[in-house]
Amino acid sequence: MTEEDSFTNDETGDVVRRERFSSGPAREFLSSLDADERIFTADIAVDRAHVIMLAEQEILEVDTAGEILSALTDIETAGHQNLPAGEDVHAAIETAVINRVGDEGGRMHTARSRNDEVATCIRYRLREDLLAVLQSLLDAREVLLSEAAEHVETIMPGYTHLQPAQPVTVGFWLASYENALARDTERILDAYDRVNQSPLGAAAFAGTTFDIDRGRTAELLGFEGVIENAMDASTTRDMLVESVNSVATLGLTCSSVAEDGIIFSNRGFIELNDDYASTSSIMPQKKNPDTLELVRAAAGEVIGCYTGLATTLKGLPRAYNRDLQRATTYMWDAVDAAQDAVDVTAGAISTATWNTSKLQSAAGEGFSTATGVADLLAQNGIPFRIAHEIVATAAEPVEEADETETAVELLDEAGEEVFGEAVTNRVEIQQLLKALDPTANVAARDSRGGPAPEELTRAIADAKNRLDEDRNALDNRKTAVKKASKQLTAEVDNYV
CATH class of the missing domain: 1.10.275.10 (Fumarase/aspartase (N-terminal domain))
Incomplete structure (x- = not known):
């Protein structure tokens, strides 16, 4: 035969x-x-x-x-x-x-079918891939926190709507993305634990007449438990949807870092290492942030995988359908693209050079310290909404001012014209000067989670503790898998 x-x-x-x-x-x-x-x-x-x-x-x-x-x-x-x-x-x-x-x-x-067999194989391999993504994630978070600690006092412009908004620090910007990656870590850890359940022994979808031990095969393969219902065990691919969704969110985080990096590169705030850039084929002076552009594209790829997967699974009847054969490849493509994006993003950030002088100069552009001035007025007895209007009235001519003193004078004039002596009687010129200085402006925002160096230093220390906890969580999962693999090898040796 x-x-x-x-x-x-x-x-x-x-x-x-x-x-x-x-x-x-x-x-x-x-x-x-x-x-x-x-x-x-x-x-x-x-x-x-x-x-x-x-x-x-x-x-x-x-x-x-x-x-x-x-x-x-x-x-x-x-x-x-x-x-x-x-x-x-x-x-x-x-x-x-x-x-x-x-x-x-x-x-x-x-006592088995290809249905429960393939479902088990997918989970077994996906578990390995998620552990690899998690390792890259933790390494990237360590890079961001290390760089953030180096730049807690490096002033830079902060933007909303891509317009100068408030001065912050490079460390604050880096730590913000570490926070996002920490949540990405939580999501993938949660997904991993639901992936790490064994369908083996469910057979085609209705169990078997043989006296099998599903718990034993789960143990030998390092799964934490068994998916009880045989129909659910052989059929479900919700673990793929959850896993692709979690790495798609990770891809979005990396894409946002990349977009900022591209803009910063354009402004001359940051220079990427040559390993993470390229030149033009015709314009020799060009240095292009190509790797970060590909990180942006990778996010689109992962989102496409999620869409393809969800569309494939939508409306499938219970139990096994051959459509599921095509569903799995979306998962592999998604985890590969997401891990590449994390690794490249971390590498680009860790090897980049920040232009501190340009960052400092740009930090006060567009009257970005205006909120600090409004806060100062409010702290001296003027209702915040009135203070906001005073500063807003002064903002337009101040945007054209080159010298801090000119900005103060314009604020003074606007205050007297619109609200009489309410401003000048309550706030001294030196206080306004301090509020208008980007460095002092940042230092004043020392509320919890703010960019003030002391507060940011505290936040980075807390983030490092959370990172250590997540490393332990990852190590525990890796250890469990390795232990099961050794046990399986030992059992095979008893027979061979």
């Missing part, structure tokens, strides 16, 4: 003929073998755990289990590229086992 005209019965494991479905023009369209390379090692692990469980439950002879496990080791060593033709990686591996062991090799598929 050739591999083209054979298949394995889901329940008995017997190899039987199925010539009707062995060939035809749609075979290549149906096949996912090439795309399944991503889950090749995951499938080997799932096969091993299942075979060991079958032997322990006395459903499979120990000697047969040993032969199958030995064959799986050979197949893993040979690699995905040496698998025989098949509809998918699961069928190809089974065929390869039968080719080595004989018909008895088909017993490895006893």
Whole structure:
């Protein structure tokens, strides 16, 4: 019997003929073998755990289990590229086992379906990918906090609507993005814990008549638990939706960092390291922030993956449908793009040079200290809304002023003209001068979460503590996976 005209019965494991479905023009369209390379090692692990469980439950002879496990080791060593033709990686591996062991090799598929098998493989591999993304995330947060600590007093302009708004610091800007990445970390950790549940043993969607131990295979594969309902276990892909959504949000965070970096580069506030920039093919003076532009594009790619995934899953009937075969690739593309975006963003920021003199000069542009002046008036007895109107009235001519003293004089004149002596009787010129100075303006905003150097230093220390907690959380999950992998290897060695 050739591999083209054979298949394995889901329940008995017997190899039987199925010539009707062995060939035809749609075979290549149906096949996912090439795309399944991503889950090749995951499938080997799932096969091993299942075979060991079958032997322990006395459903499979120990000697047969040993032969199958030995064959799986050979197949893993040979690699995905040496698998025989098949509809998918699961069928190809089974065929390869039968080719080595004989018909008895088909017993490895006893008490399972490709439905629960592929669902388990996806979770097994996705778990690995999410851990890698989390590692990149934590490393990026460390970079941002380290840079922020170096720049707690580096004054820079802050913008809303891309208009000069209030002076802040480079450290404040960096810490704001670390805060966002911390939330991205929480989301992915939460998604990971829901991914880390085993569907194996659910069979096609309605369980099996064999006396299997689903908890044992979950343990051998390092899953934290079992998805109880067999129909839900084999069918659901909500863990893909949640995971893609969480990395899409991460992509948006990186895109925002990149956009700021591109604007700052345009203004001369920041110079990217040559490793993260390129030049023009015709204009030798150009230095382009190409990597950051690609980070922006990566966010679009991940959003596209989410849209494609959600559209594929929308309205599918219970239980398994072949559409799910196409759904998985969106996940792999999304995690790859998101991790690349994080790594490049962190690298670009950590190696960039800030032009402190230009930042300082631009910090007061557009009368950006106006809010500090309004606050000063309000602190000296003038209702804030009135103070706001006074400063707003003065803002237009002040925007054209070159000297701080001129700005003070204009404020003084506007105050007297609009509100009589309310301003000049309450606020001294020296107080106004201080409020108009960007450095003093930043230092005055020392409320919780503000940019004042002392407050920012405190916030960075707290953020570092949260980062340490998240590192511990990641390490615990990695350790659990490694422990299970060692246990599975040891169990295989007992049979082989």
